[in-house]
Amino acid sequence: MGSLALNTLWMLDCASFRGSSMRSTQSLHVLLILLSLLPVHAQETDKKPEPPKPLDLLWAVKIPMRDGVHLNATVYRPHDQKDPLPVIFELTPYISDSYHARAYYFAQHGYVFAIVDVRGRGNSDGKFNPFFQEPQDGHDIVEWIARQPWSNGKVTMWGGSYAGFDQWMTLREAPEHLATIVPVASAHAGADFPMFKNIFSSYEMQWLTFTSGVTGNENLFGESPFWIEKFREMYLQHRPYKELDQIVGNPSPTFQTWVSHPAVDSYWQSLAIAPDQYRAIHIPILTITGSYDGDQTGAFTYYRSHMKYGTEAAKAQHYLIIGPWDHAGTRTPKKEVGGLTFGEASILDMNKLHTDWYDWTLKKGSKPEFLKKRVAYYVMASDEWKYADTLESISNATRTLYLDSDQGHANDVVNSGRMADTKPANSQPDHYVYDPLDLRPADLEKEEIKNSLTDQRYALNLFGNGVVYHSEPFAKDTEISGFAKLTAWIAMDVPDTDFSTTLYEILPDGTSVELTSDNIRARYRESLSQEKLVKPGEVNSYVFDGFTFFSRQIAKGSRLRLVLNCPNSIYVEKNYNSGGVVAEGTAKDAKTAHITVYHDAAHPSRLELPIVQ
Template sequence: MNAQGSRRTRPKRRSNFDQDIDFSWGVKIPMRDGVQLNATLYKPRGEAKTPVIFTLTPYVADTYHERSNFFARKGYAFALVDCRGRGNSAGDFDPFANEDRDGYDIVEWLARQPWSNGSVAMWGGSYAGFDQWSTLKEFPPHLKTIVPAASAYPGFDFPFIRNIWYPYMMQWLTLTSGKPANNAVFNDTAFWIEKYREHYLAKRPFRELDKTIGNASTVFREWLKHSVPDAYWNAMVPSPEQLRKIKVPILTITGHYDGDQQGALEHYNRHMRYGSAWAKEHHYLIIGPWDHPGTRTPKREVGGITFGEASLVDLNQLHKEWYDWTMKNGKKPVFLKERVAYYVTGEEKWKYADSLEGICRKKRDLYLSVAAKPTGAFSTGIIQPQKPGRLPPDEYVYDPLDTSQAEVERDEVKNFITDQTYVINLSGDGLVYHSKPFSEDTEITGFIRLVAWIAIDVPDTDFWVRLYEIKHDGTSIFLTEDWMRARYRESATTAKLVEPGKIERYDFNKFYFFSRTITKRSVLRLVIRPPNSIYWQKNYNSGGEVSEESARDARTGHVKILHDPEHASYLEIPTLKPVKFA
């Protein structure tokens, strides 16, 4: 095909660009150290001064062309700014390290421009949600509001969670390597699956992952020196003292299936803990039935499930109304009826509360027990309202040298909410518990908790706990999950190896938020297993530095979960009414 023919047959796409918008490419914003960041500016045509919105992104500013056009049409100047060392900005990109000072300098530079009225706000999600918090902690005088969506929280939910690293960190570091966008390699899912599988099957130390990928990374190696949420990570986010001083309204947005939900809610919860009464009254939270991209552009279909029409909130318009309220003395957005808005899946409607804790203060305990007569592949145990009698423990075996999981992880799982791969392929290396069918529709909203009495015969191991709704027709709906590295069972920052054979209490209390009406005749399924997967750092159970471990360090672990009056393992669920089973 020749170039001319290609041009003739290429379909035309109508642009949303408005001719009443002034567009300026290559605007240079000086930082305090002399480095110049690159911005692309969109502003309403005319002489009137306007408020300014900006996003600071490592993903190259061109990504948000249409979004910028929208806000410029609505009467706001919008600046797309490349992070230091990315896109057309000078300097070197050091993830999470410079956005606080750079963000401050951007705010104050924008406020001084002749077309600005001095009011500046921020927009963005994921990394551009994180850097809103990072900028805010420096208190630029002209920053009037932030709207962080899907905000990463370094040292909490990225690049590890519960101190367990995930290989995706190298995929992200490759995306943000150098100055180009690197979108093609980042989005090549097949390439990354094969690289993860290669490393997993070779049983190499996790610290060599960058070599396996083919992108030797000084950032990766620096991060591995900080395997717990220590001072290195804490310096990247607002301190308690800084949170107490915040005096701007905030709108936090996340989703049930947002990979950064935990980061977004950690930012929110810490502000609720340390912020002033005024600041907390002016911090709103939205939790929709969305995945990570959906926190900016919602879609009805997520992970194999189609949610109701009400799930499609026009977030561009909601942002516009929020900025009108906080920077133009407009009315508060009608959608924000109370400070917390959350979507109940199954019931397919929005509900509201004054706080996360106010959604549901009732907790119901459901106990894990042994099935008297196993009737199928998934009848390892049962979930029941009654405390168990004196019953034998359940047990599974985790052999770190078993790499059979790679055989079922050859392809991307797009229907991740309904997929049952991880359950179907259990073979003595995990435990499954089921409740009896619900006798009536029952809403569960909030954070579940699992208290498990466990004994293991190795000094360390990892756990992965997932909860599902299994509908009467056999459809599986993923609800929430949590992880734990045994050595951090008592503290996220201080390791304490396990005394083999000792019975100890493990408190899984950092599950993702979810809200769902469990339908009549559905059952709950609880799965407890090791995260032995190409997508997780492998714990070889030796008790050594996990990133240094390889096949030669492997120790097979036997995990027992107890069910007796002195060691009653139970699942705590938030529901307004008692749970009734058929």
């Protein structure tokens, strides 16, 4: 393919719903950084490319939906097809031509591949209503494909991010001829998009502009200086978040609807999969995500729910791969991500892996050699793949580190608190201040941050807004694999604010690696569906249990760094701490938050780490 086609494919693979991953202010730039890089190949491999095989094209195929709307498909078929074949399809809002390379590949490897524009996008009829149209449309596409003369009735799907969401929603509707799915980096509405922990990000309007109208808008989507300028305009002028569509110049009813549902209410819950629907699943599934995948939360929400509610037979044929990749890397792995460099083992041929899976589940072929057990995960730093029977069995020990400090001094990386194996006794609490009118953080966000996972500017520039804790150096190389958990006892003098916490490895040479992070909006500390404002001065337990999965061998001599602060960034919906509607907040609503973090015998703030011994 030419470089333009490769770049377009890669950009579309980058289009995460978390996109700019709002798990921490450091990660907010991931998408913008990615878009600035040079084009990458659809698959990195040392193998000599196979000579192309002839194929046939069916252009402008119209697929009727139950309500009379017709969706447009471009169908790729092997030229020498004599008998009906299994069919792979992708349902995309990103215009079908963007995935020509994938369709071309699979059509040359024994499959019919159909790229279908979602309704209201590309050449499809109807109006695009993100998320809500896909369950029924996905079902109808499966059953229509199954009836075509070039189909043998076995239908599957391909794709990640929005197309991963499509796969789960189609499966929810239980079409008879859906034989398997391979959901990659799957967004989960209400869990990781368009908000995470009920906190919206500025990226939402970037994505909605990308998918506005019927044409592809990837050039505007990738124009990061424009988006930084508009996000800064909202931030520096203290404009309410709900006006971001106006600031961008793209008034969006969809955006206004989203921000009117700031909690996981019935609006978002209608896009979930019910326990009975998980129990009805009977087809094989291959879930793929990455340690730095912006939609990892969505992927694991589906996976864990299926493990909780699914039948034993169905769970036995649900496989999980967790690479070291970012969002785009879950489809096109790269050795370099955000300033980190992974080993050769991290590069999987994803097209071949998909083909092997399809051959096994649709053509009675051999089980993919890579799938040695039901869970495969990559250990960063040691550059190896490891395997487990279940997600929970990856780690076999828990190390608990308790937060503490000397005389309440923990406000920067130099004068930090500590994390130790022993519980503190009569330890004084730590304090910090978050002033929503403080605009100094914007000076850190005038341009893209090219090494987002190793850059330390946020940890080194808290501006008094946050506390920092370091562990002792590790006595030996130690594998941490799984989900961290932080319990922090906190009091404040405002009815609401947002918290962000990020965990790093600080190597012996002083360099930093971001490992994982989590957020909490205080009013949703007990439930994401029901708000409960904070009583000023009351000490509450905040359980950060939404950290992303990571697997890394922490080096001998490295320390862990934990940063806890209140988000104050151009990339996040600002909480002005008033207790009112956050999306409507402006400077006149601002209340300065004085935060107290307790870590004494009665309030043992602690970090729990999943250890592999």
